[in-house]
Amino acid sequence: MLRIAPGARHRVTVTVNGRPHSGFAESRTLLSDFLRHELKLFGTHVGCEHGVCGACTVEIDGRAVRSCLRLAVQVDGAEIGTVEGLAKDGALSPLQEAFRRRHALQCGFCTPGILISATQFLEANPDPTEAEVRDMLSGHICRCTGYEGMVRAILDVAGGAS
Amino acid sequence: MKPAPFEYCRADTLDEALDLMAEFGSDASVLAGGMSLGPMLNMRLARPAAIVDINPVETLAGIAADGGAVETGALCRQVDALGSPLVAETVPLLAEALPFVGHFQTRNRGTLGGSVCHADPSAEIPLALVVSGGEIVLERKGRSRTVPAGDFFDGIFTTAREPGEIVTALRWPVRRAGTGHAFDEIAQRRGDFAIGAAAAAASVAPDGGLSALSLGFGGIEDRPVLADLSGFAGAPATSGTAADAAALAADRANPIEDPKASAAYRRQLARVLGRRVLERAFQRAGAPPC
Numbered sequence: 001m002l003r004i005a006p007g008a009r010h011r012v013t014v015t016v017n018g019r020p021h022s023g024f025a026e027s028r029t030l031l032s033d034f035l036r037h038e039l040k041l042f043g044t045h046v047g048c049e050h051g052v053c054g055a056c057t058v059e060i061d062g063r064a065v066r067s068c069l070r071l072a073v074q075v076d077g078a079e080i081g082t083v084e085g086l087a088k089d090g091a092l093s094p095l096q097e098a099f100r101r102r103h104a105l106q107c108g109f110c111t112p113g114i115l116i117s118a119t120q121f122l123e124a125n126p127d128p129t130e131a132e133v134r135d136m137l138s139g140h141i142c143r144c145t146g147y148e149g150m151v152r153a154i155l156d157v158a159g160g161a162s
Numbered sequence: 163m164k165p166a167p168f169e170y171c172r173a174d175t176l177d178e179a180l181d182l183m184a185e186f187g188s189d190a191s192v193l194a195g196g197m198s199l200g201p202m203l204n205m206r207l208a209r210p211a212a213i214v215d216i217n218p219v220e221t222l223a224g225i226a227a228d229g230g231a232v233e234t235g236a237l238c239r240q241v242d243a244l245g246s247p248l249v250a251e252t253v254p255l256l257a258e259a260l261p262f263v264g265h266f267q268t269r270n271r272g273t274l275g276g277s278v279c280h281a282d283p284s285a286e287i288p289l290a291l292v293v294s295g296g297e298i299v300l301e302r303k304g305r306s307r308t309v310p311a312g313d314f315f316d317g318i319f320t321t322a323r324e325p326g327e328i329v330t331a332l333r334w335p336v337r338r339a340g341t342g343h344a345f346d347e348i349a350q351r352r353g354d355f356a357i358g359a360a361a362a363a364a365s366v367a368p369d370g371g372l373s374a375l376s377l378g379f380g381g382i383e384d385r386p387v388l389a390d391l392s393g394f395a396g397a398p399a400t401s402g403t404a405a406d407a408a409a410l411a412a413d414r415a416n417p418i419e420d421p422k423a424s425a426a427y428r429r430q431l432a433r434v435l436g437r438r439v440l441e442r443a444f445q446r447a448g449a450p451p452c
Contacts, residue, residue: 001178006167027170027213030204049163050201051268063241063270069200070271071193073170074215117267138352139265 004073012076016041017085025072032056034072035082043083043112047141054140057113058082064120083112086119095119098156104149110142118154128158165203169212176301179216179328184303186212188325193217194237197264197272198280214328222275222330225249231296231333236275240264240287243274253334254446255294255343255361259286262345265353275329278314281321283418284356284381288315290345291332292386293361293378299331300324308333315385341365341374342446344439347381348431350422356381357423358431360408362439366399366447377407377436382417382428389414389436399449401441408436 004010009024016039023038030049035041035058047053049068056067059081086093092100095118105111114137121128121136128136133154137147171190173179183190189211193199202208216222222237225246232252234243243249244260263269263277263286277287278298291298291311298309300323314322323329337343347359359380367373373396377389389411397403417428 001174001182002170002172004170006169010170026167028165028167028203030164033164049204051197054265054267057267064267065271066197066200066267068204069196069268071170071196071213071215073172074217121266135261135352136266139267 002073010073012072014075014078014080016080017082027071027073029072030068031058031070031072031075032067035067035080038072041082041084045109045112047109052141053110054113054117055110057116057140059116059120062120064117081116081119083115086115093119094160095122095153095157098153099150102149102153102156104145104153106145110140114140114142114150118150118157122154122158126158128154130155133158163204166206166209168203168210170215171212172215172218174218176216176219176221176328176330179214179219180301180303182212182214183326183328186210186214190214192279192328194276194279195239195268195272196276197268198276198282216328227252227336228333231335233299234274234332234334236273236279236329236331238274240269240272240274240277241266244269252336253294254337255345255363256287256290256334258343258345259290259361262286262347262349262353262356262359268353274332278332279321279323279329281315281317281319281385282355283318283384283386284359285386286345286347286356286359286380289359289361289378289380289386291334292388293343293363293376295335295363295376297333298329299333300327301330302327306330312388317384320385338365340367340447342443342448344442344446346435346439346442348435358382358428358435360432360435360439362436362443364399364440364443364447366444366449370398370449371396372399372403372444375407375440377411377440379411379415379432379436382415382432384418387415399444399447401437404437404440404444407440408433411436 004027013022045055047055058067191210193215222235347356363376365374412433417425419425
C-alpha cells in the first residue's frame, strides 16, 4: 500500500522514450502536466483535459492512452512513449514522414497525440481498413486540417508495411 | 481543469482496498481506468477526500468462465474484453456493444466495472449487462453480495453501491443455443455519448415462436431500462413482431430531454433502434429471414 497525503510531493521515476527520468508530483498532478512541467517534455500537448480531444495521448506500457486521465503518481516505474521518441537519430519515423508528405497537419497542435495513437494502432493492427483507421482517428479532434490527409498518411504506412 | 487536492491511496491487494474503503466510506472514490472519474476530478464535479487506486489488484482484471456465466473482473479493460475469444463466443451482446464504448485510446484503459459504477445513462456496458440479465458482485470488508443488473442502476450517476463497497466483478450469463443478441446506437459522432442505444436478446423455439424476449434502451431514460414485452411470448419471430414490440416499448418509455435531443426524438430513436436490434436478434437466434 502507498499513501500520499494531499499536497505532499512524491518522487516519480519513469522511462520516457527509453531514457530514465525522475521528478516530483503531488497526488493530484496529471501525467500530462508532469511530462510538461516537471520533465520539460513539451511535445505532449494538453487540450481538453477530460479525455475527449486526444492531444495528450501517450503510450504507456505499450498502449496509447490519455495522459490527462492518468495521475503522475500512478506511472512510477512505467515505460512511456511520447512524440519526442518517434524520430530516430534525427530522421523522422515513416509515419511522421507520411504526415509531412500528405499534408496531414497544419497548426500541429493535435499531431503528437495522433502520431502516438497511429503508431500503436499500426503495431496492433498492421493492415487496417480505411474504416478502422477512421474509427481510431475518432479518438482525436483536429480543428484545422481535417482528417483526409491523416487517413492517407496512415494507410500509406500500413501499405508499405504489408 | 485540475483536480482538487486528495489523498492518494494505492491498494496492492483487494483486502487493502477494502480496508481503505472501510476507512473513508463515502469520502473515497475508487479509481479503476479513470476514463470517467478522471474527467469528474479534472472538472471538480467530484472532490473526494481520498482516491483508492485499485489498478495494482491484478486478481480483479480477469475474464473467466464460471458455470453458466462469464465473470469479468471489475478491472478488466474494455480492450481486453473486446479481444477475448471467450467473450465473443459466449457474451456476443457485450462484444457487439464494446466498439461503441468511447475510442480505441480510452478502451485501452477504461474498464467494464468502472463504466458500470459510473452509471452514465447513455453507457453501453450497463445496458448490455441489464439486457443480458447479468449481475454485479460487490464487496466490502467482511461482506459480499450480488445484485441483479436490473436493480443496480438508480438514476444518473447513481447506483445501489453503498459507501465502503467496491464492485469486484460482473457476471454475464452465457448465451444459450437458439438465442440471438444485437446492439445498436446513435451518437453525434463515433465514440461520443449515445443519444439513444438499444440492445435485444431473443430466444426462438423450433416452431418459430419467441420463447424469450428482452429489449432495453440506453440514453433514453435516466438509466438503462428494460421494456415489458411479456405480451409477445410465443409471438412469431418476424419483422412485424419486431416493429410492434419496439413501438410498444417506445410508447411506454419516459424519454429525457437535453440540448442534444428532444424527448420526441429519443422516443423515435427507441422505436427505430428497437426494431433494428430485435430483427437482428431474431435472425441470429435462427428465425427465418424477416
